[in-house]
Amino acid sequence: MDAPHKQAFLYHLLILILSCHANDMLALLSFKSSISQDPQQALASWNDSSLNYCNWQGVKCSLRHSSKVIELNIDAFNITGTIPPSIANLTYLQRLNLPNNHFHGHIPPELGRLRHLRFLNLSANSLTGEIPSTLSQCSQLQVISLMINKLQGELPSNLSNCLNLKIIILKNNFLTGSIPSVFSSLPKLIYLEVSMNNLTGIIPSSLGNITNFYVLDVSENMITGTIPSSLTRLSSLIFFLLNKNSLTGSLPSSIGNISSLQYLDMSNNNLIGELPYSLGNLSSLAYFDVTLNSFTGVIPSSLGGLSKLTTLALTANYFSGSIPHSLGSLSSIKELVISHNQLSGTIPLSLFNFSRVESIGLSDNHFFGNLPQDLGNYLPRLRGLTMYYNRLHGPIPASLANSTMLEDIELTGNNLAGKIPANLGNLQNLYFLALDYNELEDKDDYGWSFLTSLENCSQLEVLQLARNMLGGALPRSISNFSTSLSWFTLAGNQISGTLPEEIGNLVSLVYLTLDENNFEGNIPATMNKLQNLQKLYLSNNKFSGSISGSIGNLTKLIELYMSGNALEGSIPESLGECQSLETLDLSRNRLTGTIPKEIFSINSLSKTFDLSQNLLTGFLPPEVGNLNNLREFRVASNNLSGEIPGTIGECVTLEILHMESNQFQGKIPQSLNNLKGIQELDISQNKLSGLIPEFLQDLRFLQYLNLSFNNFEGEVPRKGVFRNESAVSLIGNDKLCGGDPRLKLSPCALQNQMTGHHFPRIKLILSVSISALFLERMGIEDVIKELHSIKNKIQTHEARSERSYKDKQTGEGSSYSMYPQV
Secondary structure, three states, rough: OOOHHHHHHHHHHHHHHHHHHHHHHHHHHHHHHHEEEOOOOOHHHHOOOOOOHHHOOEEEEOOOOOOOOOEEOOOOOOOEEOOHHOOOOOOOOOOOOOOOEEEEEOOOOHHHHOOOOOEEOOOOOOEEEEEHHHHHHHHHHHEEOOOOOOOOOOOOOHHHHOOOOOOOEEEOOOOOOOHHHHHHOOOOOEEEEEEOOOOOOOOOOHHHHHOOOOOOEEOOOOOOOOOOHHHOOOOOEEEEEEEOOOOOOOOHHHHHOOOOOOOEEOOOOEEEEOOOHHHHHHHOOOEOOOOOOEEOOOOOOHHOOOOOEEEEOOOOOEEEEOHHHHHOOOOOOOOOOOOOOEEOOOOOOOHOOOOOEEEEEEEEEEEEEEHHHHHOHOOOOOOEEEOOOOOEEEEOOOHHHHHHOOOOEEOOOEEEOOOOHHHHHHHOOOOOOOEEOEEEEEOOOOOOOHHHHHHHHHOEEEEEEEOEEEEEEEHHHHHHOOOOOOOOOOOOOOEEEEHHHHHHOOOOOOOOOOOOEEEEOOOOOOHHHHOOEEEEEOOOEEEEEEEHHEEEEEOOOOOOOOOOOOOEEEOOOOHHOOOOOEEEOOOOEEEOOOHHHHHHHHOOOEEEEEOOOOOEEOOHHHHHOOOOOOEEEEEOOOOEEEEHHHEEEEEOOOOOOEEOOOOEEEEEOOOHHHHHOOOOOEOOEEEEEEEEOOHHOOOOOOOOEEEOOOOOEOOOOOOOHHHHHOOEEEEOOOOOEOHHHHOOOOOOOOOHHHHHHHHHHHHHHHHHHHHHHHHHHHHHHHHHHHHEEEEEEHHHHHHHHHHHHHHHHHOOOOOOOOOOOO
């Protein structure tokens, strides 16, 4: 080749090389231009024209193919933008890794042109649309991870064309459809994770043909059908997750063949039958969870041979029988949870010798017997002990204090007796202590020493002591409780004396129950400091004095119960500031004065508003109509007067309305017809009058109606609730008549019925006749004579009408003219 031709060749070669290089650089710059936010300046180096693009951050070029980009790695830089189609111009790209950013928009289908692509990770972004079917053209693809996005559509079945595919991770999207059975044709597939989507259909039995499967995760979908027995041929399977689906049937008896299995989760399904004994063959199993199914039978004793098992969760099934003693051999166990079953018998002592165990859950079964008094001496790592709702008795072991890592103790609903150990305060990490619904006793200062010791539990959030036999005065030391205490229950004990003012120091309280004790004296004004309080129960004590106006400071209150005390004075207007109240019960006290209209501004009142059995006076304010979310309203047994406000008909969600034993008068408001969901209506023992409205018979949910001891009159409706004599009470209304025969009321008088039918027409005739006489300017003598004539005609007509009415009653009469012949 001569020099000129050689020079021309080299020039064109250089242009070609520069052009190829330019394609990659332009593709990168196009990618950068699609970025709208780069808070960490991850792509700042891409602005440096003096720096070769192969040295830009996140860019890696090939050593073999000079200056060809083979990797783009932009991981966790909080970058916002879209993925441009031009990225497909990086024709040698092998790894595209853009996870943990804020990329949005669709995945460009042009990615299918990347024939060298092996690794695609777009996880943890905000990508939408479908997974491009063109990815099936990436024949070298080995890993595809698109999890934690907003992708929709079905799983592309043509991914089965990617014969080198090993890992598919698509979890936490909005994918639909079924799992393609053709995935079984992927010879190298070892990892399939499609959890947390909306997949339906069944698990393809053909997946059992994938010999090297390590991970199969189809959890948290809507998959139905049974567990294919073919899956038990997956001898290399390590992780098998089917939880949170709608699977049915039993667990295959051959499950024990998956000898490599370490993690098996089938919780939250509808599986039935007994657990196969072959589970004991899974010698590598570390995690086994079948919580929330319908398994029955006994717990297989073979589970005791799983020496590597760290978690055994059998909660919320129908297992029966006793706990196998072999479970005491689970030397690696950290979490043993078999609550909410039908297990019985005593708890094997060997279960309390697990040196590594962190959580023991045996709640809601039928276990009985004493707790070992040395229980806490052999559980140095124990963090959670839950045994509530069993039949355990005897004292609480003082040795629990030796399990110094304990955080959660729940022994509610047993028959535990004796004193509460005073050394529980040694548990520095304790945040949850539930001893309620037992027979525990503490009646003197020494007995309450456990409460004082809890001052040392600086993490304590929940303290439940309700429904025991605790007596005496509540110690003032409660003021030193953890400032984190949010839940404190003492209801249903025998505590007496005054409520310490120091209760106001527990400023984090959200839930406080002191009801059904013998507290007396005033309710401390310091309670106005409890501004996080949502539920306050003070009912059925002996509290006296007035309700402090500062109660309006408790603006987060949702439920307030103060019934059954001896509270006096008026209802504070400031209660109207408690705009989150759903239940307000001040019944059975000695409250006086009128009902403040401010209370009726609490639109959140939706459950119960009860002011019954007090000494309240005055009218029921028309603002009652504002309570249009309320289900139950009671103002019975007061001295309220005036008419029932028509606005009460605006309380359209009312189901129960009790206004009996007051001084209400007037008629039943027509607006009550709007209470279409009313079930109970009691307005008895008032001074109401008039007719019983017919609309009451059309209230189809009305099951109880008490109108007794009023002044109602006239005929009683015959339909609806009035057909049920056990559901309606009308006694004490002497002027009522008729109605359903089962009500046993007197029949309405014949004259009343006749008069009711004809008298208006007769009055009209008389009125018209007199008016006509005057119009004709007749003399007085003529008027008198004509009036006598009209009177005689009316009497004749009435007699004729009476005979006709009687004839009709006996079926013997004939038709007659409604009007007299004058």
